[in-house]
Amino acid sequence: MKLSTILPLGMLASSIALVSPTDAAVILQGAADNYIAFEAEDNIAASGTDTISSSLHQWGEVANGGASGGAAMQAQGAGSPAPDDNTAFLTWDVEFVTAGDYNLYARVLATGTGSDSAHQGSTWNQTAGTNAFVYVGASSPSASYQWINGNGGADFEVLTADVGNTITFSVSIRENAFQFDRFVFSTDNSLTAAELDALSNSSVIPEPSAYGALTGGLALAIVLLRRRVSNR
Numbered sequence: 001m002k003l004s005t006i007l008p009l010g011m012l013a014s015s016i017a018l019v020s021p022t023d024a025a026v027i028l029q030g031a032a033d034n035y036i037a038f039e040a041e042d043n044i045a046a047s048g049t050d051t052i053s054s055s056l057h058q059w060g061e062v063a064n065g066g067a068s069g070g071a072a073m074q075a076q077g078a079g080s081p082a083p084d085d086n087t088a089f090l091t092w093d094v095e096f097v098t099a100g101d102y103n104l105y106a107r108v109l110a111t112g113t114g115s116d117s118a119h120q121g122s123t124w125n126q127t128a129g130t131n132a133f134v135y136v137g138a139s140s141p142s143a144s145y146q147w148i149n150g151n152g153g154a155d156f157e158v159l160t161a162d163v164g165n166t167i168t169f170s171v172s173i174r175e176n177a178f179q180f181d182r183f184v185f186s187t188d189n190s191l192t193a194a195e196l197d198a199l200s201n202s203s204v205i206p207e208p209s210a211y212g213a214l215t216g217g218l219a220l221a222i223v224l225l226r227r228r229v230s231n232r
């Protein structure tokens with residue numbers, strides 16, 4: 001067997017080894033971007049539910065033509081959990097390539113005063129159920145999706161030590177029917193709604209389902225290898 005026929009297989013094998021089966025999808029800042037943007041309904045790394053007075057509280061994906069990507073995550077469950085009850089949570093894994101102070105913007109649907117707030121981690125890597133998340137809400141309810149400034153305007157600090165590492169951001173339920181549609185973390189703290197809408201979603205580091213694509217590539221390499229062998 002010639003070295004040239006073996007090499008492609010070897011290269012594929014090392015590509016596979018780089019993807020750990022335990023990795024969740026990680027939302028990755030673009031090399032030239034000063035922001036990370038992602039849909040609330042996509043690439044959720046972890047979630048939790050909570051039962052209060054026999055009512056199950058959880059985040060559910062809902063379709064809505066007004067939502068970015070056509071869908072959003074909605075707080076579901078009768079009544080309202082107590083403030084700072086963050087067991088019914090969603091978590092996303094993100095990775096920055098540039099350190100700095102990042103402002104959180106959230107595109108939300110808050111149609112009434114009884115459904116215009118939620119909770120969020122105020123720093124990276126806050127663990128639901130143990131840390132007190134902070135209030136995030138719309139200043140005024142609206143029938144349409146709106147961008148709000150999260151974290152009370154306080155920045156999320158990405159340290160040099162955070163760069164290239166997976167860090168997590170989490171939200172949890174406060175009021176029923178509140179929706180998170182999309183998130184942006186940007187070093188620009190004065191982005192308008194139009195500017196936020198215009199930002200492309202950040203790319204994602206493949207999750208384990210990418211094994212299928214890699215396996216497909218491996219199968220193709222084996223077919224090509226067999227073809228070469230049979231042609232000899």
Ligand SMILES: [Ca+2]
Binds near residue numbers: 112175
């Ligand atoms: Ca409220």
Ligand SMILES: [Ca+2]
Binds near residue numbers: 040067069072
């Ligand atoms: Ca969305």
